[in-house]
Amino acid sequence: MNIAFLCPGQASQKVGMGLDLYENTTLGKDYFDRANDIMGLDIQDIIFNGPEDTLKQTQYTQPAIYIVSVIIGLLLMEKGIQPSSAAGHSLGEYSALTLAKSFDFETGLKLVKVRSEGMHNAGRLHPGTMAAVIGLDDKTTRDICDQYTNGIVVAANFNAKGQVVISGEVDAVHAVMPLMKDAGAMKVIELNVSGAFHSPLMTSAKEILSEMLLSIEIQDSEIPVYANVTASPITTADDIRQSLIDQLENPVRWHESITRLVSDGMTRAVEVGPGRVLQGLSRRIDRSLDMSGVETLEQIVSFDYV
Numbered sequence: 001m002n003i004a005f006l007c008p009g010q011a012s013q014k015v016g017m018g019l020d021l022y023e024n025t026t027l028g029k030d031y032f033d034r035a036n037d038i039m040g041l042d043i044q045d046i047i048f049n050g051p052e053d054t055l056k057q058t059q060y061t062q063p064a065i066y067i068v069s070v071i072i073g074l075l076l077m078e079k080g081i082q083p084s085s086a087a088g089h090s091l092g093e094y095s096a097l098t099l100a101k102s103f104d105f106e107t108g109l110k111l112v113k114v115r116s117e118g119m120h121n122a123g124r125l126h127p128g129t130m131a132a133v134i135g136l137d138d139k140t141t142r143d144i145c146d147q148y149t150n151g152i153v154v155a156a157n158f159n160a161k162g163q164v165v166i167s168g169e170v171d172a173v174h175a176v177m178p179l180m181k182d183a184g185a186m187k188v189i190e191l192n193v194s195g196a197f198h199s200p201l202m203t204s205a206k207e208i209l210s211e212m213l214l215s216i217e218i219q220d221s222e223i224p225v226y227a228n229v230t231a232s233p234i235t236t237a238d239d240i241r242q243s244l245i246d247q248l249e250n251p252v253r254w255h256e257s258i259t260r261l262v263s264d265g266m267t268r269a270v271e272v273g274p275g276r277v278l279q280g281l282s283r284r285i286d287r288s289l290d291m292s293g294v295e296t297l298e299q300i301v302s303f304d305y306v
Contacts, residue, residue, distance in 0.1 A: 003305060004261055004269040005076075005083040005099055006282075006291075007069045007092035009252075010197075012275030013061050015050035018068040020297040022048070027078065028071050031105060035067045038109045043067070058123070058194045062091045062116035063109060068295075069095035069273030070105055075300050076272065085233065085266060087226035089278060090157075090198070090252050091115075093244070099272070100221035102240050107216060111244075114212050118205030119248070123195025125204060130156060130167045130193050131177055135186030138164060138255075144179050148172060156198035157252045160284035165191070167199040202248040210245045231256035233264070258285045270294055270303070 021028030022044070032044050046054055047064045054060060069092065077083075077099070088096035091112065098108040133141050141164040142155045151172030157165035166173060166180075173196075177188045195201065218241050224233030227243040231253040234240055258281070261269070271278040271293035282291040294303055 002084055002265070002267060003081065004266050005073055005086040005096060005272045006269050006278050007073070007086070007088035007095035007099070008065060008271060008273045008275050008277055009088065009090035009092045010058070010061050010065065010193075012273060012277050013055055013065050014274055015052050015055055016048055017064075017274040017295065018071060019048045021068070021071050021075065024297055025071075025075060027074060031071050031074075032067065034106065035063070035109060038106055039063060039113060056192075058120040059113075059116045062119075063112050065091060065273060066095050066098075066109060066112045070098050070108065072294055072300065073099040073272045075297075076270075076294060076303065079300065079303070081270075081303065081305055083223055085224045085226065085261065085264075087257050087261065088228075089254055090228060090247070092273070092278075093225070093228055093247065095273065096225050097221060097240060097244075100223050100225050102219050102221045102225070102237070103216070111209070111212060111216075115205065115209050115248070118208045119195055119197060119202060122202050122205040123193075126196070126201040127170055128152075128168055128196025128199065128201045129170050129173050130165055130191045130196060131173055132187070132189045132191060133164045133166060133180045133185050134188070135162050136164065136180060136184055137162065140183055141166065141180065141185075144176060144183060148176050148179075150175065152196075152200055154199050155251055156196075158255045159252070160255050160281045163281070163284065167196040168201065169196065198248065198251055200249055206245065206248040209248065213241050213245055226257040226261055228252045228254070228257070231260055233260075254281065255285055258282060258289065262286050262289055268305075 153168030
């Protein structure tokens with residue numbers, strides 16, 4: 001079966017996601033119940049009932065999206081939809097690696113818990129922000145960040161052609177935003193985030209996460225997973241561990257990852273998890289990729305690979 005599982009990252013969450021999976025599938029109920037035990041809090045209540053302001057806090061958002069994405073992926077696999085490769089956007093890389101059997105659900109959720117709490121705390125320790133730059137090429141966006149010397153600002157997410165997210169100290173990002181407009185950007189939009197993700201301001205989170213990644217057992221993945229950091233397929237435990245360690249301070253090379261996926265012969269992909277962000281990016285990157293999404297039980301039941 002020639003299909004890729006693509007797993008979404010932060011900002012794809014919505015209150016009530018996964019409730020139908022919890023109420024109507026044995027696997028869904030089992031995994032949601034396990035998640036509460038691992039998190040040490042009622043993450044189910046936050047996911048199913050919100051409020052939205054709580055769900056969108058980094059330390060809850062990331063575990064929530066991971067839980068729902070993995071359950072959806074496992075239900076698809078139970079149905080006989082077996083991916084031949086996978087990728088995940090930032091946080092989504094953990095979902096992808098779980099579905100590729102590099103580590104189990106519990107291990108992945110423990111990692112995501114440490115990661116999300118570390119990123120939340122790093123954002124409080126070193127306040128930062130992010131902004132989406134629309135309509136400017138990757139090199140120009142990167143060069144403007146590199147040339148700014150009065151603070152930390154970097155290109156953090158290369159999402160699609162003409163769509164790059166910058167990240168860094170609040171004053172530095174604010175100073176660079178008009179420079180992007182002057183260089184020809186159509187829009188520069190500050191994002192509602194709790195920190196400067198995928199930037200040097202995440203060092204403290206990286207250190208905590210690295211300790212855990214170095215202490216756990218990781219398996220070689222059963223299928224290639226396209227890593228954010230390199231935009232290349234990886235399968236060995238050592239490469240997977242290093243990719244996850246490097247990911248927090250380095251850009252997400254999503255545009256390159258999808259381009260490489262297609263050039264390697266992938267013709268169909270499914271967004272496994274809440275929202276339609278990756279489907280939108282896919283259309284901007286390469287319309288030849290047959291891309292769909294699955295986020296409800298109804299969509300799982302009706303999903304068919306032809």
